[in-house]
Amino acid sequence: MNDKVPDKLLKIDRSLAQKFIKTPGQNPYLCYQCNKCSCGCPAAHKMTLLPHQIMRAVQLGQMEMILDNDSIFYCSFCHTCLERCPQGIAVSEIISKLKGMVAKIKGMPSAYKDEFKMIAETGRTSPLTSAVRRRREQLGLPSLSETVGKGEAKKIIKKTEIISYIEK
Amino acid sequence: MLRKEIINKEMGNQEITKKQENYDYLLFLGCLIPTSLPYMEIAARKSLEILNIKLKETNDFACCPDPVGIKAMDEITWLSLGARNLCVAQKIGLDILTLCNGCYETLKETSHILKEQKETLEKVNKILSSVNKEYKGNIIVKHIAEVLYKEVGTSKISSVVKKPLKNLKVSAFYGCHVVRPSEIMEFDDPENPKFLDELIEALGAESVPRMRKMLCCGAPLLGVNMELSLEMAKNNLDYIKASGADCIVTLCPFCQTQFDRNQAVIQRKFNLDYNLPALYYPELLCLALGVEPEKLGFNLHRVKVDPILEKIL
The missing domain is CATH 1.10.1060.10 (Alpha-helical ferredoxin)
Structure with a gap:
């Protein structure tokens, strides 16, 4: 037994x-x-x-x-x-x-990795494509800058320990 | 009572951030609304303009960031990125108005945690020093619906309605993070909130009850578990359809994405036919305030809004 x-x-x-x-x-x-x-x-x-x-x-x-x-x-x-x-x-x-x-x-789910990467690169999680720009113009909305937050989000992400898991 | 007096009353002896006389709030656009759902932005801007809420804007805000994925992966990174945004508001000297439940939860919770937990604030400020910022812990964060409900008020809103939305049956979809966690959000009851129903009725429409009012839309799972995410949205659509509503009214771009952009996907996947237009509350508000539908970008909705417009105009 x-x-x-x-x-x-x-x-x-x-x-x-x-x-x-x-x-x-x-x-x-x-x-x-x-x-x-x-x-x-x-x-x-x-x-x-x-x-x-x-x-x-x-x-x-x-x-x-x-x-x-x-x-x-x-x-x-x-x-x-x-x-x-x-x-x-x-x-x-x-x-x-x-x-x-x-x-x-x-390992980090790829969706979250992408989110971190997008924030680091542009400050946003969704892309500002030329189609988006055109649509905003047609609607009379103010134009958006290519990146937001002066690249500071990238500096912050690099400063925390999560960076090594994003790059893995 | 003046807005300032109301804030004074609500906040007790707390310091008021508002320093700029010409503006009421600093607008926090978020990521999804200005890029994927600009019609939500138009409606928010137009309705607040009509109601005389003055917004200042800045390019310095970055992503809130996401209270589900980013927070789970690393809380201190999430807090630091959120606190950076609060620092931007601190420098400009205005409180924040958000258009999205996600941004609302992240920024309000960040502001709450950093006020309550001194040790965490120190940790965050150490990270923020790399971008020459220091958060002092005094920014108040509000959702557009909170400003409409608590500051403008339903009686004022119904008094300025030009086109009452009679005969329109609406299903109010609150979204989770506008009221939960209730201990932090302190907006309304976490299981049975009433404010959106009241805001809808203020426009002359009928807010119809339904089963499982606070069931999650499933949007946070879109990137990690598409199948479950769509199933959760489907369950909601079932309850909404059964309630006899003509349309859904949301407060959040994630819920809006599920019910507008993904409705066709769900219909195909489950071989069903809902045909339920989804509108952001400020869109409904704009219609009731007499804004011409042509100016609101309704053609950008995936589920056609025309039957609703025909019904109310």
């Missing part, structure tokens, strides 16, 4: 929860698994790890569980869970931070 329990399930690693605990409204240990976040979540039917299960995984420090699963990237950040949590936990904010942690391990 195989009664050996995998080691990783026995170990409770508190270091993951510690990453949230200091931020107001993000203490994962307050979660008592009422399931309200998962019931209200508009993406729950696509998730294999539901919001309340993600909360449990954070409490137990099971980062691997979160990494093995793309459920967090189904979150549209609508904050329904945050509003409904009887314990006042900002579940959506915790999931958002987990997205960042996963992206730093598994």
Whole structure:
């Protein structure tokens, strides 16, 4: 009879929860698994790890569980869970931070990489094409400059640690 | 009561940013509206002009940035880019008016966090020093709907309506980030807000109730999970159609993209036929204020607005 329990399930690693605990409204240990976040979540039917299960995984420090699963990237950040949590936990904010942690391990989704690159290059996330310029002129709207923000967004992005993950 | 007095009352003893007498707000256009959805910009400008809200403009604003992707990837980068925009307003000496729920959430939340968390403010200012900026934490950020509802007010709006939108049934689509997280946005109830319904009724139209009023439009997922994003928009379109509304009224370019630009995609994908025009609230406002439809760029809508215009004009 195989009664050996995998080691990783026995170990409770508190270091993951510690990453949230200091931020107001993000203490994962307050979660008592009422399931309200998962019931209200508009993406729950696509998730294999539901919001309340993600909360449990954070409490137990099971980062691997979160990494093995793309459920967090189904979150549209609508904050329904945050509003409904009887314990006042900002579940959506915790999931958002987990997205960042996963992206730093598994790589950033290309859509977000492109967003960073566009902001660094032009200051905007959507392109100012010649067609857009023409249309604005026809509509009598003021003309827009090619780049906005004096290139300062690029300097800021380069100054933060995210730059190494964008270039990866 | 004068606008300034109202602000004084609301803000208590807080310092008022407004220093320029000739202007009310600094306009924050964002990325999506001026490039992809210029008809939203026209309507916002025209309606605010008629209601005598004076806007100053600047080229110094960059992307807000996005409160979903950029924030998730790195919160300190998100805060720093947001704070840079707040610094621009600080230098000009005006509070910010946004046209988009996303910009509203990012800038308002950034301003809130940097006011509450001194340590974070220090961190952000250290990064901002590379572009010779320092945020002092006193900029107020408002959404166009907030200015219309709280400062102009529905009674003033209905008193200046020239063409009441009688017989028009409207489905109010708030979008998530205009009210959530409610502790920070402090605008209206996060599950059952009323302000947009009241703003619509102020124009003489009927705001019809529907199931799951605050269900997310799905737009933040467009780049990462197209299928789920469209499914969420479809669910909303189902509820809106079932409510018997003639059109959808939005407050945000992302919701607008889902319901106008992507409606045909959804119709094809699910083999359905909605034919529900989507309008930005200021467009509806402009029509009620008597602006000629030809001046509003309605031809840029993907879902034809003509049936609505025929109904009200």
